[in-house]
Amino acid sequence: MNKKIVLIDGHSILNRAFFGIPDLTNSEGLHTNAVYGFLNILFKILDEEKPDYLTVAFDVHAPTFRHKMFEDYKGTRKPMAEELRQQVPVMKEVLQAMGIVIMEKEGYEADDILGTIARQCEEAGLEVSIVSGDRDLLQLATEHTKIRIPKTKRTGTEIEDYYARDVVDKYQVTPGEFIDVKALMGDTADNIPGVPGIGEKTATNLITAFHSIENAYEHLEEIKPPRAQNALREHYDMACMSKTLAAIDVHAGIEYQIEDALLKDFYTEEAYVYFKRLEFKNMLSRFELDTPKNQAEQHFKTITMLDEAETFFAEASQELGRSKAATGIALIAEKGQIYGISVSLSEEKTVFIKTEGFLTESYLLEKIQMLASCAALLVTPDLKALLKQISIPEEQSCFDTTIAAYLLNPLKNEYSYDDLAKDYLNLMIPSRMDLIGKLSFAKANEEKEEELNRLACYTAYISLACHTALEKQLEETQMLKLYRSVEMPLAFTLADMEMEGICVDAEALKIYGEELSVKIQELEQKIYDQAGERFNINSPKQLGGILFDKLNMPNGKKTKTGYSTAADVLDKLALDYPIVSDILEYRQLTKLKSTYADGLAAYILTDGRIHGTFNQTITATGRLSSTEPNLQNIPIRMELGRLIRKVFLPKDGFVFLDADYSQIELRVLAHMSGDKNLIEAYRHAEDIHRVTASQVFHTPFEEVTDLQRRNAKAVNFGIVYGISSFGLSQDLSITRKEAEMYIKSYFETYPGIKEFLDRLVKDAKDTGYAVTMFGRRRPVPELFSSNFMQRSFGERIAMNSPIQGTAADIIKIAMNRVRARLKKEQLKSKLILQVHDELLIETADNEVEQVKQILNEEMQNAAHLEVRLETDTKEGSNWYEAH
DNA sequence: GGGCTCACG
DNA sequence: ACGTACGTGAGCCCG
Structure with missing residues (x-):
């Protein structure tokens, strides 16, 4: 061969x-x-x-x-x-x-x-x-x-x-002749001139007959279409040059x-x-690759015996007492099950102590709590998780490597130890996937124990090893203060909130769900009757088929996969087709049933409470996110959905106090832009949207119509989102021209806002990132895209992120302050939920007035802006009443 | 697992 | 001409 x-x-x-x-x-x-x-x-x-x-x-x-x-x-x-x-x-x-x-x-x-x-x-x-x-x-x-x-x-x-x-x-031509064909017909892509009037067909015919341009020229008289004959006669020289251009040089002077x-x-x-x-x-x-063992890995050790553990803890605490060194600690847990804890003292000493036999969970946690208190600095990839297992005094210096890496680049979708090793230590180490694949910790502990042990050790070791580089970069990017005074304390605050949870009345939720079921069944039947057949209403594909093919409704928008059946499309059809209103209602009810009634019920634990998770390292802007379940998107806009909030209850002897910031983002905008007119408007006005309407539409304040106010409100929102005439026109169902007029008029009224937004975009283009008042950064790579859509998106991000992010910074500060005050004043009331601009406190009956005061003071004074940070605080015996 | 839809700020 | 408002998470369908 x-x-x-x-x-x-x-x-x-x-x-x-x-x-x-x-x-x-x-x-x-x-x-x-x-x-x-x-x-x-x-x-x-x-x-x-x-x-x-x-x-x-x-x-x-x-x-x-x-x-x-x-x-x-x-x-x-x-x-x-x-x-x-x-x-x-x-x-x-x-x-x-x-x-x-x-x-x-x-x-x-x-x-x-x-x-x-x-x-x-x-x-x-x-x-x-x-x-x-x-x-x-x-x-x-x-x-x-x-x-x-x-x-x-x-x-x-x-x-x-x-x-x-x-x-x-x-x-029809040989490879050698291929060049001649190309020379005759030319090549627009390479800008090789062809012979005018000769296209692919004629060129191929000529070369199949004569085999080369030169030979064809010798037999000019025989060339059939006279047009081609003349063309070649006239442009022969050019054809020859084109041939040289088109010919690949197989004698290039290269050394190979x-x-x-x-x-x-x-x-x-x-x-x-x-x-x-x-x-x-x-x-x-x-x-x-048989990944060569990392230096530190040679010193990894797994402990499963009580005497080994005793020796380790004794030695470690002694050593820490002497050296005052940083300690890496990682909880190795999944789905509420603790498989062990890994501890890294140095490159030479990392151990994984497993919960096994005499090494019970409580023994281990107790020992770790002791060890943590000895450390001059506790370094961990997940402080919140640790805080939910052991108590750590707030004076203890802590460093959460995941949160640090998140601040340095909030766009990543994970901050796993191998990622951190790569990004901050320039080290390649086996990832979780490499070690245990898709196995759960439970399975891995049985089938790939050795690998799980390595993973555990790496988790603590890499966390410890990354600390210096992370801190240095936080310092360099001016985010160390944000990290230390906002994000680290917030981990304590969130841990408390998650442990506290919120009480949900399972029985009431069940009844609510059953009532929905009845209505859903009725609607289902009604829809089938009108459609003339049974189909899966939840399938956009089947629904689109029924509405637009069978019933011949005018179909406006299309998605990649077919007809759009989104609410804004159906809304327009609902006027003419009763079935569409039924479908919209059906959608609403099934959403409530599956996501909220049934969905929430599954999360109620034996203590009667839901303990959701607040994620601190997810969003691009600095906001929190909420999962398992998401407690930040409980219905409120529609009355039927809003009723769900009645099942969220304070425990006996407590009430809910709910406080939310009034238009925090718009106030942040007023402050950051320094626009005189908007600031002045906030200092005097009760109703900011009405003032905006009055100024933008040149109408006396008293004469502003509801429509004008609604439009002004939409413009205010649009500004915060990084306004576009298209977006505004969609939101208000007006033409783009009209939307453009609104925007133009708005910027004339508030010229400082226009300058500010332009500056945000320019600064982001210069530096590559958007930044909040408190120094939080978000890279905006979209700004450098060659695609217009992408670039415009980047510009809106550059306008919105500093505003949304600053508001997020402020409420985080407020949460820490509220928590500190509740603690200092030794109150039983607890912060339990945050919904971006809203805090919910489960308040002891006899502490209501005090907590109201605390909430207002700490939220309003979380930041000092050119405009007041106003809050609305309400009390209630359930979340429906309190908000 | 991606797409669609819809709940919230 | 392009085809969008900013930020999230969850449930369902369907290949």
């Missing part, structure tokens, strides 16, 4: 991948779709061909001999899309890391390099495969050189293969040593680092 070489046209494949695959970015905001597509094609080819040699050629951005011949060669090309341009050096680095030879040479295009190597290899007796998206390469096909053209289809990548005979089959291209195992450690960074998770499985 002959040896085989694969040659790849780098730019062409990268280009093809870029346009064939939707935009993709890793968590650093690096565009990766082209690199991803390229590697996919590369792996497919390698798996199929198993070649002995491999080389990738790239074009160099410099004039070639063709430009010297013909100035306009390739014309004035559109600049490469920014997202693709970025990926070229990345691609090269990845290939280099894989040990793959890259060839490029000034004065030549990749085609010439590929052609030259192909001919040399073929002479040396090799089988050659050239991979390119460009059909021009077909001229290189021979009996031993195969041209492979990948096509990205929905079903995956398919590759068309061309040996010389396949070119003849498909194009085939031995260098020998395919070695390229699943190297170095390449692995790149694949990790690019987040090509499914490709990582190709690396069967």
Whole structure:
């Protein structure tokens, strides 16, 4: 068997991948779709061909001999899309890391390099495969050189293969003649001039008959269509030049040593680092690396025996007392089950103490609590989780590495220990996936115990090891204060809130659900009757079919997959079709039933309370998020939904006090922008939307209509979201023109706002991130997109994030202050929920007045702005009444 | 697992 | 011309 070489046209494949695959970015905001597509094609080819040699050629951005011949060669090309341009050096680095030879040479295009190597290899007796998206390469096909053209289809990548005979089959000309055809017909993409009046058909006919431009010229008289005959006579010189331009130079002056291209195992450690960074998770499985043990891993130890544990704790606390060092502690728990705790004292000492036998949960927690109090600094990947197990005095210095990493880049979707090791220690270590795959801790403890133990040790060790780098970066980015005085105390606040939970009346919830069921069944029947058949109303596809195909309703919007049946579409149809109103109501009821009535019931624990989770490291802006269940989206806008709030109850002897900020975001905007008029409006006015309406629509305050006020309110919202005329027009059901007028008038009224928003965008473009009053940052990579939509999105983010984020900072500060006051004044009342601009406190009956005062004071004084931070506080015997 | 829809601020 | 308001989470459908 002959040896085989694969040659790849780098730019062409990268280009093809870029346009064939939707935009993709890793968590650093690096565009990766082209690199991803390229590697996919590369792996497919390698798996199929198993070649002995491999080389990738790239074009160099410099004039070639063709430009010297013909100035306009390739014309004035559109600049490469920014997202693709970025990926070229990345691609090269990845290939280099894989040990793959890259060839490029000034004065030549990749085609010439590929052609030259192909001919040399073929002479040396090799089988050659050239991979390119460009059909021009077909001229290189021979009996031993195969041209492979990948096509990205929905079903995956398919590759068309061309040996010389396949070119003849498909194009009626040989590969050599292919150049002549191209020269005659020209190539607009490369700006190669053709012969006027000769297109693909005529060119092919001429060359099949005469085999070359030169020979055709010798037999000019015989050329059939007189039009073609004259054209060639007149433009022969140009055709000859085009032929030289189109011909690939197979004698390029390059130095190529085939031995260098020998395919070695390229699943190297170095390449692995790149694949990790690019987040090509499914490709990582190709690396069967026996990851060399990290230095620290040699000192990992698992403890399962009481005497070992005793010795460890005794030694560790003694050592900590002496050294005053930082200690890494990680709780290894899942679904309420604690599998053990890992402790890292230094690079030389990391242990995983398992809950097993004599080492009971309570023994372990007690010991860890003791150890934590000895540490000069407690470093952990999840402080809140730890606080829910052991009590740690607030004076204890703590460092949560996950929260630190979140502040440094809030856009990542996870902050796992291996990610942190990569980002802050430049260290590649096996991830959870690498170690225990998709197994739960419970399963892993049985089936992959060794790996679970390693994972546990890594979790504590990496946390400890990252602390210095994280703190340094927080300092450099001016976020250390935000971290220490807002986020760290907040972890304590949230831990308390989650432990406290909220009481939900399961019986009342059940009744509510049953009432919904009855109405849902009635509606269901009504809908089937009107539709004339039974179908799944919850399936947008089936519903769309019924409404728009069967009942022939006018269909406005479409989604990627079919008709849109979203509420705003159905609202318009509801006027004319009673079935649509029923469907809307059905949707509302089933939502209430499944998400709230049934959904919430599943979370009530034996203490009669729901203990949700407040996530501190999820949102891009700095807000909290709430899960399992989400207690931040309990219905309120519609009365039927709002009734659910009656099942949220204070415990005996307590009431609810609920306080929310009044228009906090708009007030933040007034302050941050310094707009005189808006600030002045807030100082005097009761009703800010009415004042806005009066000023924007030039109407005396007393004469502002409800419609004007509603419009002004929408504009105020729009401003905070990063206004666009389209968005506003949608919201108000007005034309874009009208929306534009509103916006223009608004900015004339509040010129300071306009200047401020413009400045936010400019600053974000200069620095790459948006920043809040308290220094919280959000990178905005979208600002640099070449796509208009994406870029506009980036601009709205740059306007909205500082506002939404500052409001989030303020309520976080308020939460900490409220908690501190409740504690200081030794009250039994507890903060239990936060809903972005609202705090709910379960308040002891005899503490109501005091807590009201605390809530108002601490919320209003959480920040001092140019305008007052007003709060509305209400008392109630359930959440419905209190809000 | 992604898309659609809808609940909240 | 492009085809959107900003930020979330959950349940359901369907390939």
